[in-house]
Amino acid sequence: MEKELGKILIIDDDEDVLFAAKMLLKKHAQEVIIEKNPKKIPFLLNNDSYDVILLDMNFSQDTTSGKEGFYWLDQILERDPKAVVILITAFGDVEMAVKALKEGATDFVLKPWQNEKLLATLSTAVKLKQSYKEVDQLKTAKKQLEEEINQPFKDIIGESDAIKSVFKIIDKVAQTDANVLILGENGTGKELISRAIHLKSMRRDNVFVGVDMGAITETLFESELFGHKKGSFTDAKDDRKGRFEIANKGTLFLDEIGNLGMPLQSKLLTAIQNRQITPIGANKVQDVDIRLICATNMPLYEMVEDTTFRQDLLYRINTVEIKLPALRERIEDIPMLADHFIKTYSKKYRKTNKKIAAATLKKLQKYHWPGNIRELQHAIERAVIMSDDNTLVPEDFFFLSQKNKDNGNSLEETFNLDEVEKNIIQKAIDRNQGNISQAAKELGLTRASLYRRLEKHGL
Known part of the structure; x- marks a missing residue:
């Protein structure tokens, strides 16, 4: 018993x-x-x-x-x-x-x-x-949630004008159910922004469901998003709820939406327009009540011109648009970000709470940061692990100098076409101070084509 x-x-x-x-x-x-x-x-x-x-x-x-x-x-x-x-x-x-x-x-x-x-x-x-x-x-969970709501930007570090303007938009849009499109380079914190919107919204007590659209294959798209019934296809051994149904009454975050092919864009548009889904193998449609937030690092407007992204889908998902600044556009936030990550990784790896030298901060602020905050985070994690001193000095970030040096290498040093292309693209971006439109023009590419190459080379 x-x-x-x-x-x-x-x-x-x-x-x-x-x-x-x-x-x-x-x-x-x-x-x-x-x-x-x-x-x-x-x-x-x-x-x-x-x-x-x-x-x-x-x-x-x-x-x-x-x-x-x-x-x-x-x-x-x-x-x-x-x-x-x-x-x-x-x-x-x-x-x-x-x-x-x-x-x-x-x-x-x-x-x-x-x-x-x-x-x-x-x-x-x-x-x-x-x-x-x-x-x-x-009561404890409610108190913690209220604390998070009262400090919705606690995980978004920064006091620059660029990030403050983002906070203002979040404050205005969060209390509505308007669809939001977040644009920004890789590593700028698009998911953090989406979660901040959810935590300040009327749906904060309900679920937040994130989906990486770039990781979903075309064959699994409908099953992942809309669900399926048992026996509807060979591997469907049980009923499965899709992400739309799981997110009902809450927030659905579709990351990397620019990576969707045209046929899948059409299916997604239908679900968003009708607020209804039909699981694979089901005969009855299901109503869904979601708050939709999408994000991408792709140039959707140029992709519309190139007919690689549906214009009607773009209009549907971007009732309000938030453009996240790249880290190089908010270098005054680097000291705060660095301090945050140093404390995080000093604790994680049981290191003495390290400090950072002024000269080191200057070096970090001069670096281009093509990977944005995510790259800064990884750089500081590596430095905390490898440094034996209590203060992080410029030499602890020697690999950043090597990257800058590599970006300036002459083309004669390699005959690998991928490396040549990567070096040329990096040089074009550096020469145009990160302006993607100007770099694309100089390279003879559309913005969409350049973004795809940036993704390919991890730039």
Whole structure:
């Protein structure tokens, strides 16, 4: 039999009662603690917690009035206001029972008791105690959630004008259900922004579901997003909910939406327009209620001109557009970001909380950061791991100097076409100070083509 009664404390000055109760309850409880002397109650409560406390009302000093029982009930509830206490007495009367309940007792039983009735009373009491715990957990979760809501940008580090303007847009759009499109280079924090919008929205108590559209193959697209029924295809061994259904009443974040092919764009548009999905193998459509946030590093407007992205889909997903600045456009935030990552990785790798030299910060602010915040994060993680000193010096980031040197290598040093292409693209971007449109023009490419090559080479 499953021991569902948890940990029980029994306090009674009659050793026969204690022995009988323990023999009965040890089959049903995880642990039964018995105590003859009520004066040990403070010690017992200070050193442990109990699911139910069985407390005698009448001890040797006062055998009939229940006065001692009420005194110790008060002592228990003073130490633990949510303690579940069942009072027991050999002199049951209604008036005393009512008073006991008013004083905070959970229930009242007579001795000698009926075993089945006592077990039923304890079972109900344990469920009540469990409900108290669940309420406390919900209150704790609610408090943590409120703290997150009150500090929605705590994970988005920075005080530059560029990032502050992003915060302002989030504040305005979050309370609406408008579709949001987040644009920005790889590593700029698009998912963090999407989560900040969700946490400040009216849907914050519901689920946030993220989907990497670039990782979903065409054959699995409908199953992943819309779900499927058992037996609808060879590997469909069970019903499966799609991401749209899972995100119902919450927020659906579609990352890298620019990587979708045209046929999949059409299917996605239909679902977004109608707010309905049809799982594979189902005959009935399902309504879905979602807040849609999309993100991409691809130039969607140029892709519309190149007919590689549907114009109607673009209009549908970008009711409000947020353009995230590249790290090189907010270099004044690098000291704050560096300090944040240093603290994070010093703690993670059990290192002394390291500091960063002023000369090191200057070096970091001069670097181009093609991988943006993600690259800075990885660079600092590596430096924290490898450095033996308490202060990070420029030499701890020697690999950044090597990257800059590599970017300036002459083309004669390699005949690998991919490397040649990568070097030329990097030089064009550097020469145009990160302006993608100008770099693309100089290279004789469309912006969309250049973005695809940047993705290919990890630039």
